[in-house]
Amino acid sequence: MTDSTTPAAPAHQMGAFGHPKGLMTLFFTELWERFSYYGMRAFLILYMTDVASGGLGLGTEISGAVYGLYTFGVYALALLGGWIADRVIGQRQAVLIGGTIIALGHFTLAAPLVVPNSEFWSFYLGLFFLVIGTGLLKPNVSAIVGDLYTNDSPERRDAGFSIYYMGINIGAFLGPLVCSYFAEKVDWHLGFSLAGIGMIFGLIQYVRGTPALRGAGELSEEARAKAGEGLKQLIYGLVAFGIFCGVLYTLVATGTITMTVIGFAQATGLIVVVVAVLYFGSVMTFACRDKVERHRIFVIFLLFLGAAMFWSGFEQAGSSMNIYARDLTDRVIFGWEVPTGWLQSVNPIFIILLAPVMGFMWVRFGERNPSIPVKFGMGLALLGVGFLVLAWGSFYVPEGAESNPAVGVGMTWLVVTYFFHTVGELALSPVGLSSVTKLAPHRLVGQMMGTWFMGAALGNLVAGLIAGRIETLPPEQLFTVVAAIVVGAGLVFLLFAPLINRLTHGVK
DSSP: OOOOOSOOGGGSOBOGGGOBTHHHHHHHHHHHHHHHHHHHHHHHHHHHHOOSSSSOOOOHHHHHHHHHHHHHHHHHHHHHHHHHIIIIIHHHHHHHHHHHHHHHHHHHHTGGGTSTTOHHHHHHHHHHHHHHHHHHHHHHHHHHHHHTSOTTOHHHHHHHHHHHHHHHHHHHHHHIIIIIHHHHHTOHHHHHHHHHHHHHHHHHHHHHHGGGGTTTTOOOHHHHHTHHHHHHHHHHHHHHHHHHHHHHHHHHHTTSSOOOHHHHHHHHHHHHHHHHHHHHHHIIIIIOOSHHHHHHHHHHHHHHHHHHHHHHHHGGGGTHHHHHHHHHEEOEETTEEOOGGGGGGHHHHHHHHHHHHHHHHHHHHGGGOOOHHHHHHHHHHHHHHHHHHHHHHHTTOOTTGGGOGGGSEETHHHHHHHHHHHHHHHHHHHHHHHHHHHHSOGGGHHHHHHHHHHHHHHHHHHHHHHHTTTTTSOHHHHHHHHHHHHHHHHHHHHHTHHHHHHHHTTOO
16 A cells, blocks of 8 residues: 555546446456466476476476475565565556566566577576566555545445455466466467466556556655665665575585575575564564553464465465376366366366355354454364365375376366365455454554465465475375364364454454
């Protein structure tokens, strides 16, 4: 959200359903960005592990670590992207620049079509561009949606976000269907190209629809006056980061330290956990003004841990579950093999169908609506039930399934798993995001929202590392262990819900 003191909404022309016209601009921008993100993600680990059809031929463990670092970076850089927009360029410019870098990233991944023998350098460079671009675009396009409305119309704002989130899920549904089809059936790099073309479509309509934003997402006069100072801080930070990377590369290249991709991913996860514990401890010790604030910040810390654990399971959809779909699932229908990535569209279908049902159900519960920790416990437990379904199905995988997709288990096992995961997501994710804004003191809301993104980033990183074990552990054992951990965490939230509720001091 910008610091603008000029009310944006009254100046906006109203469009469909009484919402600002700019909402449709942002709706389609996010639709195409999510089309490109989920379209590419649907076949990313398949491309990395493919040996026979022009993929990178990397091992599953390394591919899982790379996948985890990539998805970790996408969420972690959202913090920096929001800071740059707030201090230097504004949300509107951040979205435009971020989308351009995303498109550049996809086309860099597709570069081997025209640049021979450049698979690895273009691959890692393309992922780097995608992380930077998504970090700039993702948090700021949502902020502009909020900036379209005044604070005296919360109901219209909530309805606007509901429409906007529908665009996210439409893009997440269509992306895998289009990109993974051409990637798996024609050429991997064509899939990357189509993801880039999707982002180009989003940029074109964003630029054409910019006048409808009517000032939303621009820097305020106060922020513009301090933009030079923010730019200086950004440059200092980038120089320091560049020096750090140069020193690290030198130490690794000279053999002074040994660093592998897997080791780097594991070290990154450990560092995030340690920093999070120290950060929350310092906030509770020095930044909180009374016992109530300390208790509520501690609850946010518990939600951070719960969210990280949830996403570490849920985000295996693009990694271990994708490999399971490719190697151990019968995807042949009437003699035609369904692309592996198409199963990545099941989750957004369920979200589109179930989100209104879940929302209606919570409203009908009224005062009997489950509390924050109860919904977290339900979300984690349902995630675990989904993995138990997948582990159960793994016992029926016949011999030779990896070499013959027609003799694997039915796709129903994955579809049922995605159903439980989606219901768990709808129970946990919205209430987590909302609860952080309610529990945090107003002066700390931005920082606490950042911890929520870091919880998602950490979960994505762990999901990639877990996926790397699918070759060394039988899938029924791997998924049973994951299920046991997340169900256990869910039971902890449910058992201690009365205590956690007392620590919220009345926040529902």
